[in-house]
């Protein structure tokens with residue numbers, strides 16, 4: 001039996017009530033996401049769980065398990081796949097390498113078990129591999145929802161997307177965190193989908209979450225998110241300017257141009273002024 005929202009009635013756990021209420025409290029573990037990001041991720045999860053009685057969630061880049069937990073806690077999610085090769089350092093579009101100390105699947109599982117039961121964890125399948133190396137036969141079910149949040153470079157993001165295409169259900173949503181860094185990859189993926197004649201819709205959500213809905217999900221995603229979606233062009237323009245600014249500062253730092261560092265504020269102010277003038 002379903003209620004007016006299409007949600008099946010039955011026992012609703014406190015965790016599931018939080019998902020339905022878009023309550024970020026369910027993010028019990030550390031996650032590199034803002035409150036707005038968490039609400040955007042929950043909106044997408046709620047949409048998928050309302051459309052599917054039994055969905056599969058696939059995640060690239062899990063670190064401590066913060067973004068896995070809401071799916072492990074969701075009784076409508078039957079399988080959670082975590083793909084993370086756990087490198088000590090990883091490249092990033094911003095320039096510097098990013099270190100993840102003590103990063104391991106065991107530490108993630110131990111952390112998850114502090115909040116969830118062994119039963120919840122029984123549906124977790126982990127691969128300490130890059131997505132391109134995961135054997136197709138090792139993944140038993142197609143995923144209705146995927147999050148790409150691994151190496152934040154355009155090349156890795158496109159590679160991650162292409163690697164999981166065989167693991168996706170026909171009607172699926174692929175979500176990207178840190179879309180302010182990898183917006184170019186998202187646009188390359190859109191070109192690929194257009195070329196492949198796969199119907200899709202992309203939305204950008206606060207703060208830095210993007211989602212590409214495929215086929216049937218492309219029909220439902222925009223109407224469900226109209227109230228919260230960001231303006232795409234504005235988002236991409238300001239993300240590109242901010243990224244270029246960060247890269248410029250990094251180049252100054254790395255080239256021993258310390259004497260220019262005090263000028264950073266002036267440069268930032270000048271860029272900001274240019275942006276403001278550009279808006280007029």
Ligand SMILES: C[S@@+](CC[C@H](N)C(=O)[O-])C[C@H]1O[C@@H](n2cnc3c(N)ncnc32)[C@H](O)[C@@H]1O
Nearest residue numbers: 031032061062063066067084086087149150151
């Ligand atoms: C930003 S953290 C993920 C945070 C997590 N999604 C959360 O919100 O709780 C990035 C993760 O990407 C992983 N990573 C690095 N390179 C990767 C790759 N090639 N494929 C998948 N994951 C990768 C790192 O080991 C790290 O755990």
